[in-house]
Amino acid sequence: MITIKKYAAIDIGSNAMRLLVCNIVEQEGKETQFNKSSLVRVPIRLGQDAFTVGEITEENIERMIDAMKAYKLLMKVHRVEKYMACATSAMREAYNGHEVADLIEKESGIKIEIIDGKKEAAIIASTDLHHLVKTDQTYLYVDVGGGSTEFSLFDSGKIVASKSFKNGTVRLLNNMVNDVVWQEIEKWIKAVTEPYETITLIGSGGNINKLFKMSGKQQEKPLSYFYVNSQYQFLNSLSYEQRIAELGLNPDRADVIIYATRIYLNAMKWSGARNIYVPKIGLSDGIVKAMYYNTI
Numbered sequence: 001m002i003t004i005k006k007y008a009a010i011d012i013g014s015n016a017m018r019l020l021v022c023n024i025v026e027q028e029g030k031e032t033q034f035n036k037s038s039l040v041r042v043p044i045r046l047g048q049d050a051f052t053v054g055e056i057t058e059e060n061i062e063r064m065i066d067a068m069k070a071y072k073l074l075m076k077v078h079r080v081e082k083y084m085a086c087a088t089s090a091m092r093e094a095y096n097g098h099e100v101a102d103l104i105e106k107e108s109g110i111k112i113e114i115i116d117g118k119k120e121a122a123i124i125a126s127t128d129l130h131h132l133v134k135t136d137q138t139y140l141y142v143d144v145g146g147g148s149t150e151f152s153l154f155d156s157g158k159i160v161a162s163k164s165f166k167n168g169t170v171r172l173l174n175n176m177v178n179d180v181v182w183q184e185i186e187k188w189i190k191a192v193t194e195p196y197e198t199i200t201l202i203g204s205g206g207n208i209n210k211l212f213k214m215s216g217k218q219q220e221k222p223l224s225y226f227y228v229n230s231q232y233q234f235l236n237s238l239s240y241e242q243r244i245a246e247l248g249l250n251p252d253r254a255d256v257i258i259y260a261t262r263i264y265l266n267a268m269k270w271s272g273a274r275n276i277y278v279p280k281i282g283l284s285d286g287i288v289k290a291m292y293y294n295t296i
Helices: 046-052 058-077 089-093 097-108 117-125 169-173 179-193 206-215 225-237 240-245 257-271 283-292
Strands: 002-012 017-027 033-042 082-087 112-114 138-144 149-155 158-165 199-204 275-277
Touching: 002 058, 002 283, 017 058, 017 283, 033 058, 033 283, 046 058, 046 089, 046 169, 058 097, 082 089, 082 283, 089 097, 089 112, 097 112, 117 138, 117 149, 117 158, 117 283, 138 179, 138 257, 149 179, 158 179, 169 257, 179 257, 199 206, 199 257, 206 225, 206 257, 225 257, 225 275
Parallel strands: 002 082, 082 112, 138 199, 199 275
Antiparallel strands: 002 017, 017 033, 138 149, 149 158
């Protein structure tokens, strides 16, 4: 006997908004399966507003309302029975973030929860990683967003440390991350990883997923530090226009992918990790699983 539930997650990030619709397959005596049914991404760069002028602009408020109305209709036709919408650093740092969330709820019927960095890290880390995380190894999980980067250290299959830093791709694009932030990240990574002999990175976020896709590797294979570094140099050698025309990158990916790669490279260097695994997971996957297991 199989039971199928439909859950959805809306991730309102600093670089884009995403709707993930997931089929949750329950079968007696077997592990629950989470199968992606649909993923819709809308490139509304809220971080450009929040981190530079401190508020979400009228134009982007209208775009958000339209996107949320569309998401509501998509969830209806998919027959989604349960959903949650979470907004991260752009919405929590814009002084009108809560006002915009209230307006969106009024216009679309979708309630948005603006979560802090600690909760964001916890949700992302709640994503089921047992197929990757071996209990006899240590992993540093790095999720790079537009406004912040979440780090979680796993040892023996459990989280032993977790922290969020205000260092993301849209902030870096706007030259809003100073050396002190980089030094804090370096100090934290070195402190939490120092007791462990070998560290492996797990990376999530749209940019590392794109790098992985460009590598042509099979999903269970990691990227090496050498490969990530060579790609960083290669991307840096191209202009923004070349990254779009020659590599086929989306315009809202072509300008931030270099900054994301720099964060992953530094995390590998400071932790001593030689490899990075790239499962197709992120905040929206974490929201679905956290709803299902009732951990949020």
